[in-house]
Amino acid sequence: MPEIILENVTKRWGKFYAVDNLNLVIEDNAFVTLLGPSGCGKTTTLRMIAGLETPTSGKITIGGVTVFDSEMGINIPANKRHVGFLFQNYALWPNMTVYQNICFGLKNIKEEMATVDYEVKSADTLIKILSKPGEVAQAINECMDKSGVLDTGRAIIKLIDLYEISVYTAKELLSYKLQDTFDVEEKAKQIREKWKADIESAKRKYKDSGCELNDNYEVIKNGQVVKTIRKMTKEEIDLAVRRVSRIVKIGMFMDRYPSELSGGQQQRVAIARTLAPEPTVLFMDEPLSNLDAKLRLEMRSELQRLHIDTGSTFVYVTHDQMEAMTLATKICLIDNGVLNQYDRPLQVYNRPNNLFVADFVGNPAINFMEAKGVQNANGNIALEILKNIKATFIPRENLDIARWIKQQEIEEESKRQTEFEKQKDKKNVEKGNKDSRFRYHIAKVDEDGILEEEKVITYHDFVIGIRPEFIKISEHGSLTGEIYSAMPTGMETTVKIRIGNFLFTGVVFGGVLYEIGQTVKLDFDGKGILLFSRKNGNLISQGALNVE
Numbered sequence: 001m002p003e004i005i006l007e008n009v010t011k012r013w014g015k016f017y018a019v020d021n022l023n024l025v026i027e028d029n030a031f032v033t034l035l036g037p038s039g040c041g042k043t044t045t046l047r048m049i050a051g052l053e054t055p056t057s058g059k060i061t062i063g064g065v066t067v068f069d070s071e072m073g074i075n076i077p078a079n080k081r082h083v084g085f086l087f088q089n090y091a092l093w094p095n096m097t098v099y100q101n102i103c104f105g106l107k108n109i110k111e112e113m114a115t116v117d118y119e120v121k122s123a124d125t126l127i128k129i130l131s132k133p134g135e136v137a138q139a140i141n142e143c144m145d146k147s148g149v150l151d152t153g154r155a156i157i158k159l160i161d162l163y164e165i166s167v168y169t170a171k172e173l174l175s176y177k178l179q180d181t182f183d184v185e186e187k188a189k190q191i192r193e194k195w196k197a198d199i200e201s202a203k204r205k206y207k208d209s210g211c212e213l214n215d216n217y218e219v220i221k222n223g224q225v226v227k228t229i230r231k232m233t234k235e236e237i238d239l240a241v242r243r244v245s246r247i248v249k250i251g252m253f254m255d256r257y258p259s260e261l262s263g264g265q266q267q268r269v270a271i272a273r274t275l276a277p278e279p280t281v282l283f284m285d286e287p288l289s290n291l292d293a294k295l296r297l298e299m300r301s302e303l304q305r306l307h308i309d310t311g312s313t314f315v316y317v318t319h320d321q322m323e324a325m326t327l328a329t330k331i332c333l334i335d336n337g338v339l340n341q342y343d344r345p346l347q348v349y350n351r352p353n354n355l356f357v358a359d360f361v362g363n364p365a366i367n368f369m370e371a372k373g374v375q376n377a378n379g380n381i382a383l384e385i386l387k388n389i390k391a392t393f394i395p396r397e398n399l400d401i402a403r404w405i406k407q408q409e410i411e412e413e414s415k416r417q418t419e420f421e422k423q424k425d426k427k428n429v430e431k432g433n434k435d436s437r438f439r440y441h442i443a444k445v446d447e448d449g450i451l452e453e454e455k456v457i458t459y460h461d462f463v464i465g466i467r468p469e470f471i472k473i474s475e476h477g478s479l480t481g482e483i484y485s486a487m488p489t490g491m492e493t494t495v496k497i498r499i500g501n502f503l504f505t506g507v508v509f510g511g512v513l514y515e516i517g518q519t520v521k522l523d524f525d526g527k528g529i530l531l532f533s534r535k536n537g538n539l540i541s542q543g544a545l546n547v548e
């Protein structure tokens with residue numbers, strides 16, 4: 001099954017590292033979003049997995065097959081990786097109908113496939129359908145206008161969708177004119193008998209040549225499915241087109257040209273075209289970015305459903321964190337070519353590995369404030385926040401800061417050592433786009449743009465991260481603030497609260513009305529407050545923050 005494994009994958013152009021030593025396992029059937037700021041290396045990563053870009057070094061495996069290995073000199077081309085693509089500029093062919101657009105790629109496929117007897121298959125299908133001939137007549141009758149004239153095109157689409165059959169089988173079914181027959185049961189019985197006789201005769205022929213048909217109508221010889229290198233038959237192509245059209249609901253547009261479709265409908269055609277060859281892995285690069293907000297929301301839920309319906313592995317590039325959060329089973333968050341976190345969306349939101357991740361995910365953005373303090377014997381950390389306010393951070397789990405610091409120092413030393421070893425290697429190319437520490441932003445009322453001089457930062461310096469939903473305005477709150485701005489949207493109200501010179505963004509459920517300048521009391525609610533080290537930006541712990 002198509003599990004995708006990236007081992008030490010690097011892509012650089014000269015000294016510029018677009019992707020820097022990426023290690024990633026994309027599980028089978030996952031929906032992974034590659035997320036990060038513009039230019040962080042998302043598209044390059046996707047293109048390398050798909051085979052459209054050659055990594056500088058590393059190894060990539062798809063479904064147990066090594067598709068790239070710099071040391072072994074393996075590089076399987078994109079068209080042999082059995083993957084599908086959907087890009088932002090999906091460009092349908094304007095001179096082809098929707099049907100032709102979807103089946104165009106299928107016509108060019110030539111590979112080893114089982115030999116299938118579609119005549120027997122469709123005969124068997126017709127026998128099954130004709131066991132309830134009244135239902136067929138009824139479906140066709142529903143496609144007549146008031147004066148009793150049949151809309152043949154509509155009837156064919158109706159039969160295709162109702163019985164999941166090809167256009168050829170649907171036309172055959174329509175040719176029986178069951179809707180005009182007095183005794184449908186008798187007529188259906190006669191047709192069934194004819195098809196049964198045909199199937200028996202075909203089976204006899206197979207037997208005479210030492211073959212048989214299995215339940216999927218594949219020809220079996222010596223216990224093996226007979227396979228040949230061939231193109232897809234018209235029937236196979238039609239069934240594939242109908243299958244994907246049903247999934248994205250475009251069955252009724254088959255004869256239209258792209259210019260006769262809305263943007264969203266065109267997008268669905270592009271998706272159908274990508275799905276038709278049944279790729280086991282589907283790569284998508286910002287496929288919804290050309291659509292308006294409402295349609296994008298609609299297509300998001302379509303994609304989620306599509307992921308379940310197709311059972312494929314989806315790898316999806318986006319810089320829209322909302323899209324990444326809502327669609328993904330796992331988010332892969334990249335910055336400057338370096339993987340920062342690879343986790344389930346809510347884990348990324350609730351337990352970000354570092355300040356960059358905390359800041360990148362969440363809208364409205366997380367509030368940061370600096371703090372200084374030491375851990376008490378009982379495990380709590382006595383802090384000073386907002387210049388001169390005393391507070392206590394109570395870690396959710398056991399926390400030994402001294403041990404945490406030791407661990408960080410060991411890891412930093414090990415990184416320094418690896419870097420040192422790398423520099424000794426003559427072939428090593430120094431990273432030009434150096435990884436710099438993420439500069440968190442503290443919201444203030446009068447940001448004069450003058451950066452405060454950096455003091456010596458120690459492990460006693462912290463940054464506290466508070467998601468907007470953890471700012472609780474209440475009568476008995478321990479902090480006093482002033483409403484700086486309030487934006488009710490109906491379902492929720494986003495408020496900015498000023499405490500001294502600092503600004504905090506909170507989200508209150510419901511359309512609460514606040515007056516600008518109004519004094520409010522507030523607390524930091526719950527046990528989801530995040531404690532980061534200011535020295536290296538990493539998450540130390542989650543917990544509660546009590547203000548004295």
Ligand SMILES: Nc1ncnc2c1ncn2[C@@H]1O[C@H](COP(=O)(O)OP(=O)(O)OP(=O)(O)O)[C@@H](O)[C@H]1O
Binds near residue numbers: 016036045319
């Ligand atoms: N052929 C190339 N030569 C040199 N640099 C390149 C080349 N292709 C991409 N890059 C650089 O590699 C970096 C990563 O590019 P990539 O397209 O992967 O970014 P991205 O994360 O997908 O960005 P965006 O969200 O803006 O599409 C960028 O800084 C880009 O300028």
